[in-house]
Amino acid sequence: MALSETVLAAVAVSSKKTELRELQVPEIPADAGLLQVEVVGVCGTDVANYAHIQEPRILGHHVIGFVDKIGREAARRWGVKEGDRVAMEEYIPCGQCGECRRGRYRACRFTDSHLGGLRYGNTPLHVPPALWGGFAQYMYLHPNAVLHSMPLHVLPVEAALTLPLANGFEWMAIECGVSFGQTVVVQGPGQQGLACVLAAKALGARVIVAGRETSRRRLELAKAIGADEVVNVSRENLIERVSQLTSGRLADVVIDVTSSGAGPVLQSIEAVKRGGVVALAAYKHQTIADFDIDRIVAKSLSVRGLRGHSHRSVEMAVNCIASGVFPMHVLNSHNYSLHQTDAALRTAGGEGESNPLLVAVSPFENRNGPSEFAKRESTNVYRKE
Ligand SMILES: [Zn+2]
Ligand SMILES: [Zn+2]
Structure with missing residues (x-):
């Protein structure tokens, strides 16, 4: 992607109101990256947050995507490269406090958005570089982001159930x-x-x-x-x-x-x-x-x-999904494009289409042409078997 391009994002601007906005692609420092969002599962927490928006933000934190850009230092620390498919955790922990050191980084106060911390899917737009949520074409990969490799053979809607x-x-x-x-x-x-x-x-x-x-x-x-x-x-x-x-x-x-x-x-x-x-x-x-x-x-x-997950349980989830033992795709009830993010949130909250379960948003999916994922798929040897 060329610099100076903009990113399309579904911004929750106030309670139960979404606006599609074009946001600037950020400069990516050596210890950070940029994710091209493939699919986002709507979480009950997104629905709850959507009802009480005080400052505009991009919701969506069950995020699967492809590493689009990555700084040299981040590539070394995370062990991923451009083009790799990953599942994101919502936490952006400090990595230094007692909770982080004990592996309970979900309890780190720096990842608690109620305490002003950073968290995917619930950080205000005014915090640079604004791209903190999954309901957008691209998401910023903070130096402390937690990534897990997601095998390419996994269906997007199954991958969206990782968290x-x-x-x-x-x-x-x-x-x-x-x-x-x-x-x-x-x-x-x-x-x-x-x-x-x-x-x-x-x-x-x-x-x-x-x-x-x-x-x-x-x-x-x-x-x-x-x-x-x-x-x-x-x-x-x-x-x-x-x-x-x-x-x-x-x-x-x-x-x-x-x-x-x-x-x-x-x-x-x-x-x-x-x-x-x-x-x-x-x-x-x-x-x-x-x-x-x-x-x-x-x-x-x-x-x-009980609340949340650990690094170990996310790995267990990725392995379980990748094993194909369970027909997880049957849990996918509704699929929406980025333009329909408001409808996705309403359906997941029981105010839209009936019988929601896994409601997914695919930012590059549109009814007029193949998705980015489908294009990638056609060049992916692993899927051809
Ligand atoms: Zn969630
Ligand atoms: Zn911490």
């Missing part, structure tokens, strides 16, 4: 210690819940997925990707079903990724065995009145609040 699946592996494998033969209950069959199903299945667990009548289609998808049992909680009693399915032993691990309601939290505590693990991985924005805390003591439960 949700990384959360699945982080929470199931690393945080909850799910292992072969255990029973896991996943409450909430959305994008994140189904990613937990995939991770738990990859670990050899038996998986029961719970969802309401309104999620019937998603429950069917859960089956399609390997869930052993699904429970429609609008019609069936979850505790009774789990007890039945486990001959009264109950689940080893129950994870709640439903976004609303205290009910699933209380059900999680009842559906798990004595000494089991209850994982809470979605904000409820409400309190639970008259909660009997003694249930946790009496059942000797571990209750864990």
